Amino acid sequence: MNGHSAQPWRRCWRNASLFSSALFLLAMLWSRAAEIGPATEYQVKAAFLYNFARFIDWPKENFATTNSPIVFGFAGELPFQNEVEQMLRGKTINSHPVVVTRFPDGLPTGPADVLFISRSERHHLDQILRAVRSKPTLTVGDGLDRFLQTGGMINFVIEDRKVRFEINATSAEKTGLKISSKLLRLAVRVQEDRAAQ
Amino acid sequence: MNLRFVFGGGALCSEGHLRPLAGKARDQQAWRFRSVTWAGLLAACLFQMTAKCAEPEAKQKAAPSGDLTEIPIEELMNIEVVSPGRTPQKVSQTTAAVAVITQEEIRRSGARTIAEALRMAPGLDVARIDSSRWAISSRGFNDFFANKLLVLMDGRSVYTPLFSGVFWDVQDTLLEDIDRIEVIRGPGATLWGANAVNGVINIITKNSRNTQGALITGGAGNEETGFGGIRYGGKLGENAYYRAYVKYFNHDDFVDLTGKDGADEWQMWRTGFRTDWKVSETDALRLQGDYYTGAAGQQVTVLVQPTFPPPVFARTLSGSADVSGGNVLASWKHDFSDTSDMGLQMYYDRTDRRDRVHEEGRDTYDLDFQHRFGLGERQEILWGLGYRYTQDHLRDGKDGTGSILFEPDSRGVQLYSSFLQDEITLWPDRLKFTVGSKFEHNDYTGFEVQPNARLLWTPDEKQSIWAAVSRAVRTPARFEHNLMTWFAQPPNFLPPAILTGNSDFESEKLIAYELGYRVQPLRRVSFDVAGFYNVYDDLRIIAPFGSIPSPPPLPATTLYQVENGMKGETYGIEIATTWNPTDFWKLSAGYTFLEMQMHRTQATVTPGTAEYLEGESPQHQFQLRSYLDLPHHVQLDSAAYYVDNLPARHVENYIRWDGRLGWQPVTNFDISFVVQNILDDRHQEFGPGFLVTPMQIERSYFVQLTWRF
Numbered sequence: 001m002n003g004h005s006a007q008p009w010r011r012c013w014r015n016a017s018l019f020s021s022a023l024f025l026l027a028m029l030w031s032r033a034a035e036i037g038p039a040t041e042y043q044v045k046a047a048f049l050y051n052f053a054r055f056i057d058w059p060k061e062n063f064a065t066t067n068s069p070i071v072f073g074f075a076g077e078l079p080f081q082n083e084v085e086q087m088l089r090g091k092t093i094n095s096h097p098v099v100v101t102r103f104p105d106g107l108p109t110g111p112a113d114v115l116f117i118s119r120s121e122r123h124h125l126d127q128i129l130r131a132v133r134s135k136p137t138l139t140v141g142d143g144l145d146r147f148l149q150t151g152g153m154i155n156f157v158i159e160d161r162k163v164r165f166e167i168n169a170t171s172a173e174k175t176g177l178k179i180s181s182k183l184l185r186l187a188v189r190v191q192e193d194r195a196a197q
Numbered sequence: 198m199n200l201r202f203v204f205g206g207g208a209l210c211s212e213g214h215l216r217p218l219a220g221k222a223r224d225q226q227a228w229r230f231r232s233v234t235w236a237g238l239l240a241a242c243l244f245q246m247t248a249k250c251a252e253p254e255a256k257q258k259a260a261p262s263g264d265l266t267e268i269p270i271e272e273l274m275n276i277e278v279v280s281p282g283r284t285p286q287k288v289s290q291t292t293a294a295v296a297v298i299t300q301e302e303i304r305r306s307g308a309r310t311i312a313e314a315l316r317m318a319p320g321l322d323v324a325r326i327d328s329s330r331w332a333i334s335s336r337g338f339n340d341f342f343a344n345k346l347l348v349l350m351d352g353r354s355v356y357t358p359l360f361s362g363v364f365w366d367v368q369d370t371l372l373e374d375i376d377r378i379e380v381i382r383g384p385g386a387t388l389w390g391a392n393a394v395n396g397v398i399n400i401i402t403k404n405s406r407n408t409q410g411a412l413i414t415g416g417a418g419n420e421e422t423g424f425g426g427i428r429y430g431g432k433l434g435e436n437a438y439y440r441a442y443v444k445y446f447n448h449d450d451f452v453d454l455t456g457k458d459g460a461d462e463w464q465m466w467r468t469g470f471r472t473d474w475k476v477s478e479t480d481a482l483r484l485q486g487d488y489y490t491g492a493a494g495q496q497v498t499v500l501v502q503p504t505f506p507p508p509v510f511a512r513t514l515s516g517s518a519d520v521s522g523g524n525v526l527a528s529w530k531h532d533f534s535d536t537s538d539m540g541l542q543m544y545y546d547r548t549d550r551r552d553r554v555h556e557e558g559r560d561t562y563d564l565d566f567q568h569r570f571g572l573g574e575r576q577e578i579l580w581g582l583g584y585r586y587t588q589d590h591l592r593d594g595k596d597g598t599g600s601i602l603f604e605p606d607s608r609g610v611q612l613y614s615s616f617l618q619d620e621i622t623l624w625p626d627r628l629k630f631t632v633g634s635k636f637e638h639n640d641y642t643g644f645e646v647q648p649n650a651r652l653l654w655t656p657d658e659k660q661s662i663w664a665a666v667s668r669a670v671r672t673p674a675r676f677e678h679n680l681m682t683w684f685a686q687p688p689n690f691l692p693p694a695i696l697t698g699n700s701d702f703e704s705e706k707l708i709a710y711e712l713g714y715r716v717q718p719l720r721r722v723s724f725d726v727a728g729f730y731n732v733y734d735d736l737r738i739i740a741p742f743g744s745i746p747s748p749p750p751l752p753a754t755t756l757y758q759v760e761n762g763m764k765g766e767t768y769g770i771e772i773a774t775t776w777n778p779t780d781f782w783k784l785s786a787g788y789t790f791l792e793m794q795m796h797r798t799q800a801t802v803t804p805g806t807a808e809y810l811e812g813e814s815p816q817h818q819f820q821l822r823s824y825l826d827l828p829h830h831v832q833l834d835s836a837a838y839y840v841d842n843l844p845a846r847h848v849e850n851y852i853r854w855d856g857r858l859g860w861q862p863v864t865n866f867d868i869s870f871v872v873q874n875i876l877d878d879r880h881q882e883f884g885p886g887f888l889v890t891p892m893q894i895e896r897s898y899f900v901q902l903t904w905r906f
Binding site for chain 1: 265266268270271273274275276403407408658720
């Protein structure tokens with residue numbers, strides 16, 4: 001007795017319903033996914049930067065008035081730079097307007113509240129971090145090796161094709177920045193230095 | 198040519214082609230397969246509908262595509278990014294020739310099995326024999342029974358103590374769950390054991406924390422007639438995660454050397470799970486297991502003597518080998534401090550293999566302990582202990598041909614091992630010296646010692662140079678000590694011969710001298726060179742030692758014995774380079790050169806044996822791979838391989854070109870179209886041998902859909 005049913009119409013019917021449920025599934029997931037289209041890695045990272053700034057208790061010295069700008073600095077070369085800047089421009093965080101500046105040579109030449117350090121600067125990491133060590137600047141690394149161990153505060157990591165981040169809480173506290181517990185909970189890893197650098 | 202389109206695993210109105218496996222079992226399998234996928238699809242539909250009903254607010258909250266700053270941060274964490282960041286090529290700190298095959302490379306290669314994915318590692322010789330069999334080795338001595346490679350899956354050793362080689366048809370998992378495959382050529386660093394003579398392949402799956410949610414994948418094509426898998430990952434509690442998967446595939450037969458359909462159809466069911474629990478800051482537990490069952494068609498030529506006295510006939514048998522087995526592994530890691538930790542691991546492995554001429558059942562129990570700690574400012578000590586017990590039952594096959602027997606047919610073998618390694622920082626960040634040794638006691642040869650010494654010099658951040666001297670041994674297996682078989686040797690298989698084991702057979706020995714250089718001169722270019730000079734002794738050969746006469750005119754039966762009758766030197770160089778011309782294009786190239794010079798150490802060894810060993814592996818191999826990210830989330834990937842001829846096996850050189858087109862139309866849904874062997878309708882990658890009938894590998898194309906949610 002053959003494994004396939006003797007009546008071909010039965011098999012066809014079964015297969016057709018399989019096919020149509022697959023189509024139905026496809027249609028549903030299409031409509032669901034239309035809510036959020038596929039995103040590029042740097043679009044997601046830019047959105048994270050915005051959120052990091054929202055969940056930090058900034059010291060009073062950073063902002064002269066409630067409308068003083070909050071400065072996002074980008075050190076080095078950044079892929080899809082324009083996309084990233086477009087996403088952040090024109091936004092406000094707690095009534096501080098977002099301003100984006102670039103430091104193409106790596107070293108920050110002006111004040112920045114959030115400093116994103118691109119992969120192109122990974123060999124100058126020490127230099128850059130030293131330059132802002134005493135300032136209340138949130139340093140964010142783009143998946144840089146040993147970023148947290150060198151004194152950086154937040155480092156992006158990619159896990160299973162999703163953007164995640166790890167936090168060095170001690171580095172942040174040293175400069176007076178308070179990272180909200182919400183961010184700490186969402187981080188894949190939180191490092192607390194046992195001994196001072 | 199039957200092209201069947203498959204959605205999640207079912208098949209549209211078409212002729213089924215599940216060919217000659219045991220009739221009833223095959224029908225059952227087909228029925229089971231279809232109902233499982235039916236059920237899976239139905240469940241997925243229901244899930245979708247309830248999910249939509251349960252979150253009407255989600256639709257309002259959803260931002261127009263592009264403005265991700267409007268969505269809550271928790272949702273940001275769930276977005277899959279289309280072009281995962283390319284981590285900069287780190288100049289590795291290892292003192293060995295290491296290549297890492299990433300999950301991304303596996304996904305974009307179109308490989309459907311771990312064995313196929315291994316082609317991407319420079320320095321590995323991967324030859325496909327038929328649908329389910331491969332000959333894989335490193336630095337020479339390639340054979341279906343290649344025995345100088347140690348293969349580990351998540352810490353579980355998978356080479357078989359039957360012949361010290363690997364049955365690649367049962368080494369598998371859901372490919373999407375593989376984190377990376379580390380390929381170390383050369384004698385493994387002291388930590389690995391007796392069998393890591395020419396290399397170690399370490400297959401590492403992802404932590405279950407990183408495989409949360411559901412994944413459904415399926416596809417079909419002309420050779421890959423149907424495959425699918427479902428995986429679900431969830432949380433068991435705070436810091437405890439799990440995943441479970443089930444997969445199935447069916448592979449069509451290839452054609453034999455004359456062009457006729459081979460009998461090598463292959464199908465497999467596999468299921469497994471993994472749990473990871475971070476008990477505390479300092480303790481992590483892992484528990485995992487798999488179970489598989491399947492059948493692979495094969496064709497073998499054996500000698501049979503149906504009457505006593507002779508004649509002896511050569512008979513070619515086609516049929517399926519039924520395989521099943523499973524494993525369970527538990528591991529505990531404890532961190533004492535930043536510089537000190539320990540690990541305890543134990544596993545149980547069961548394999549069952551039944552074909553027409555041989556049956557094997559095997560249980561393996563293994564316990565491993567290792568401890569790492571710092572000594573003073575500059576030293577790191579690593580030491581460990583291990584115990585392994587493997588018990589087998591070997592029997593004649595279903596046909597009762599009596600062609601392959603073992604004496605004793607059941608044996609329990611114990612292995613005690615320990616290792617000690619000291620890593621000394623002579624000059625911080627610049628010069629590191631590692632010295633160590635593995636000490637083992639096995640039931641075949643007693644004590645074995647395998648010391649090695651390695652040096653790593655890092656002149657600056659962009660380059661490193663390493664050198665190593667090591668001693669490694671390949672301990673005997675049941676094959677060498679206890680085999681009693683009619684020895685059917687191609688091409689004519691007659692006059693008759695018998696091969697017996699030899700309980701005085703010793704370990705094969707190697708002293709390896711290696712030198713390597715790694716450099717990343719520019720941000721976008723990296724270069725990795727490794728050279729080696731290997732000196733072998735006591736290599737296994739088969740030598741005649743007598744004959745049994747037969748009444749004339751029948752030919753006498755020659756008696757052969759396994760002996761340590763060969764020594765030799767091999768040397769070669771492996772070059773790997775990667776280049777990112779732009780952000781969205783990555784190129785990878787590799788070249789392998791191998792020269793072998795073997796010499797027999799006994800006059801009784803058949804002349805020509807040395808040349809045969811030398812001709813088993815290709816002298817030159819070259820590969821070029823390209824990964825291109827195009828707009829609209831399209832990926833175009835391509836890989837070309839050149840493999841030199843195998844003189845001993847009369848296999849010509851070939852160029853193999855594989856290509857893949859991938860598209861992600863919406864988040865979390867991927868479509869792939871893969872063509873393997875674009876250039877050749879069919880080509881041969883391997884030659885006939887003892888119990889090996891090679892097929893011609895045909896051009897294969899298939900479509901695959903993957904959905905994550």
